Amino acid sequence: MAGEPRIYFDNAATTPVDPRVRAAMAPYLDGCFGNPSSLHVEGRTARAAVEQARRQVATLVGGPPGRGIFTGSGTEADNLALVGVARAFAGQPVHIVTSAIEHPAVRETCAWLAQREGVSVTYAPVKSDGIVDPDEVAALIGAETRLVSIMAANNVVGTLQPVRETARVAHARGVLFHTDAVQAASCLSLDMQRDGIDLLSLSGHKLYGPKGIGALVCGDNVPLTPVIHGGGQERGLRSGTENVAAIVGFGEAARLCSATRGEEAARLVQLRERLIEGIRARVPNAYVIGDLYRRLPGHVCLGFAGQEGESIKLMLALDEAGVAVSTGSACSAHKASEPSYVLTALGFDALRARGALRITLGRFNTEGEVDRFLDLLPRAVGTLRPITTRAGAVAGVCS
Amino acid sequence: MTTADVALPGLDCGLCGFKLCADLAARLPAQPELLERCIHLAPKPTPSTLPQPLPKREGGETTTLPRPLPERERGAAATTVAAPRRAAGQALPVMPRAEVEPTWQDSLGREFDFYLEHFPEEPGPRETILPHNPLLTREMEIKVGDVLIGRPLGMSCGCPITHCGVATEVDPRTGVIVWCVTGPLRPRQEGFKDLGYYSAEAYDGLIRKQRPEVEVKIGMRYFFQPRMCMLQWRHSGLVNFMNRTKEGLQVRLEGLWIG
Numbered sequence: 232m233a234g235e236p237r238i239y240f241d242n243a244a245t246t247p248v249d250p251r252v253r254a255a256m257a258p259y260l261d262g263c264f265g266n267p268s269s270l271h272v273e274g275r276t277a278r279a280a281v282e283q284a285r286r287q288v289a290t291l292v293g294g295p296p297g298r299g300i301f302t303g304s305g306t307e308a309d310n311l312a313l314v315g316v317a318r319a320f321a322g323q324p325v326h327i328v329t330s331a332i333e334h335p336a337v338r339e340t341c342a343w344l345a346q347r348e349g350v351s352v353t354y355a356p357v358k359s360d361g362i363v364d365p366d367e368v369a370a371l372i373g374a375e376t377r378l379v380s381i382m383a384a385n386n387v388v389g390t391l392q393p394v395r396e397t398a399r400v401a402h403a404r405g406v407l408f409h410t411d412a413v414q415a416a417s418c419l420s421l422d423m424q425r426d427g428i429d430l431l432s433l434s435g436h437k438l439y440g441p442k443g444i445g446a447l448v449c450g451d452n453v454p455l456t457p458v459i460h461g462g463g464q465e466r467g468l469r470s471g472t473e474n475v476a477a478i479v480g481f482g483e484a485a486r487l488c489s490a491t492r493g494e495e496a497a498r499l500v501q502l503r504e505r506l507i508e509g510i511r512a513r514v515p516n517a518y519v520i521g522d523l524y525r526r527l528p529g530h531v532c533l534g535f536a537g538q539e540g541e542s543i544k545l546m547l548a549l550d551e552a553g554v555a556v557s558t559g560s561a562c563s564a565h566k567a568s569e570p571s572y573v574l575t576a577l578g579f580d581a582l583r584a585r586g587a588l589r590i591t592l593g594r595f596n597t598e599g600e601v602d603r604f605l606d607l608l609p610r611a612v613g614t615l616r617p618i619t620t621r622a623g624a625v626a627g628v629c630s
Numbered sequence: 631m632t633t634a635d636v637a638l639p640g641l642d643c644g645l646c647g648f649k650l651c652a653d654l655a656a657r658l659p660a661q662p663e664l665l666e667r668c669i670h671l672a673p674k675p676t677p678s679t680l681p682q683p684l685p686k687r688e689g690g691e692t693t694t695l696p697r698p699l700p701e702r703e704r705g706a707a708a709t710t711v712a713a714p715r716r717a718a719g720q721a722l723p724v725m726p727r728a729e730v731e732p733t734w735q736d737s738l739g740r741e742f743d744f745y746l747e748h749f750p751e752e753p754g755p756r757e758t759i760l761p762h763n764p765l766l767t768r769e770m771e772i773k774v775g776d777v778l779i780g781r782p783l784g785m786s787c788g789c790p791i792t793h794c795g796v797a798t799e800v801d802p803r804t805g806v807i808v809w810c811v812t813g814p815l816r817p818r819q820e821g822f823k824d825l826g827y828y829s830a831e832a833y834d835g836l837i838r839k840q841r842p843e844v845e846v847k848i849g850m851r852y853f854f855q856p857r858m859c860m861l862q863w864r865h866s867g868l869v870n871f872m873n874r875t876k877e878g879l880q881v882r883l884e885g886l887w888i889g
Contacts, residue, residue, distance in 0.1 A: 391645075391669060420643040496644030504647065525669045528645060540790035543814040544779060550818055558814070581737050581861040582790050 242593030284482025293422030305434030361390030389530025440484030529592030539586020764805025780825030
């Protein structure tokens with residue numbers, strides 16, 4: 232495939248910056264360099280841009296206008312939500328309910344809170360289809376529970392969580408509800424006020440904006456203690472001079488997602504189905520991991536029965552053929568020795584928990600790219616060494 | 631419930647693959663199975679047991695949500711959970727890693743005697759391997775520093791996982807390669823040579839932690855857990871070299887088996 236442009240099917244890891252976002256950012260990298268805290272024209276211009284972006288981000292998720300806190304990443308937003316709420320209840324017992332499949336930004340922060348700040352954390356189990364049952368969450372809520380944190384969509388498997396139902400069970404017990412919507416926000420219709428979400432984390436680079444910018448959108452009257460202290464920016468909840476250009480880009484990215492979300496989701500679902508049908512026709516031992524419909528529109532998580540141990544080789548073969556896919560969360564790609572904790576939580580054994588191939592489609596992917604990928608995939612899979620000489624025969628067992 | 635009874639949510643979310651709920655509704659009479667694509671209508675976990683929605687918030691207030699205690703009520707209790715006060719400029723104490731006694735069981739619940747760790751100066755576990763066709767070492771012109779991939783097969787530690795590593799010693803006469811197993815990032819970044827199948831002939835590493843009642847002796851066969859084993863399955867092997875070092879007991883294991 233020499234000379235053909237590369238195919239980027241790893242949009243869950245990061246998305247390319249939309250040219251319209253880049254254009255919106257450009258003035259703030261050059262002429263409009265003011266500090267939003269300054270009172271002169273340059274400062275006020277920057278302040279106006281930041282506040283417009285704040286409204287755009289709030290609109291994307293149906294949050295109260297003006298309640299978004301810009302952070303340096305989605306991870307920082309998760310940290311602020313978890314640590315900020317836990318510390319707001321300082322002096323009282325704090326219990327957090329989260330799930331076994333959260334992104335490390337939540338999982339590791341909860342572990343840190345448990346180890347360093349005496350917070351007790353309970354991890355709700357996940358069903359084999361990748362869904363966290365709200366009733367399971369409800370059963371784990373106790374008198375000391377202050378926060379339930381369940382992601383809106385899983386980054387590895389792509390499954391959508393019943394956020395509204397989970398928020399209801401949390402609120403029914405007087406508990407705050409946080410969701411990490413980093414993966415979901417670009418294409419999922421989220422409405423904090425409709426769905427009862429108190430805190431919601433976002434990341435710019437997962438919705439065709441720049442890296443290095445995130446936000447925690449808070450409902451009204453949510454108790455939150457700052458984690459970063461200093462000049463009191465972001466209503467005192469996240470000090471540090473605002474990254475104006477990135478914030479403007481994030482705002483524009485949010486606006487574009489808000490404007491096209493339903494249409495884009497439908498397009499991605501159609502692409503995804505073309506991909507899944509094509510894979511099934513060409514690679515009989517492939518199986519889809521996670522619920523078939525309750526998943527992110529562009530997200531496909533696949534296993535290859537009998538060849539799960541070769542997922543690394545498949546990723547390398549596809550990379551060489553000009554296709555970027557992932558064998559799991561990019562954040563854990565350097566921890567090659569560990570099976571995916573997400574797939575393990577879904578009940579996969581240690582071998583199959585290593586064997587997932589993640590293909591994530593995005594705004595700039597086309598039908599032509601899906602067809603090219605379908606041409607390439609059987610050849611790449613054909614180079615794998617099956618653990619059994621009858622790999623195709625075991626597909627039915629795993630489907 | 632028939633499709634005629636269904637009231638689509640009207641969110642036009644697109645998650646069913648149709649731009650508008652009306653588009654899906656128009657197709658339902660002919661293809662009622664499409665209904666399962668609407669995640670808003672698909673069976674939710676025991677909906678009847680779910681509490682009713684909260685009343686719509688007015689003025690942003692939700693009185694059922696917990697609030698932190700006022701400052702005065704936190705009182706002495708806060709000191710019991712707070713970190714010790716530090717003088718200005720004093721570094722945060724380093725968090726000690728909890729020393730948890732291993733269960734000495736692998737991921738399948740089988741007992742083992744010690745963990746085999748890799749040498750601290752190396753990028754991963756050191757293995758002595760032999761391609762199933764040893765001539766490949768010469769034919770592929772494998773040299774020190776090459777990034778290799780392959781799958782261990784056969785009597786000696788057959789494993790279902792493709793391994794990646796960096797060659798540290800190459801013997802073109804016998805075909806034997808010593809490599810350090812690493813993650814997939816390096817072959818992805820630097821390219822690689824594919825060995826196909828190989829046999830793992832020996833492991834070299836350190837024993838830093840062993841089951842208290844076990845004494846490691848040369849010439850004896852043990853169950854051990856390679857610390858970085860992707861499957862966390864126990865292996866067995868015969869110790870044919872031992873050397874006590876400041877980092878731990880250096881051993882070489884041959885006659886390798888998984889299980």
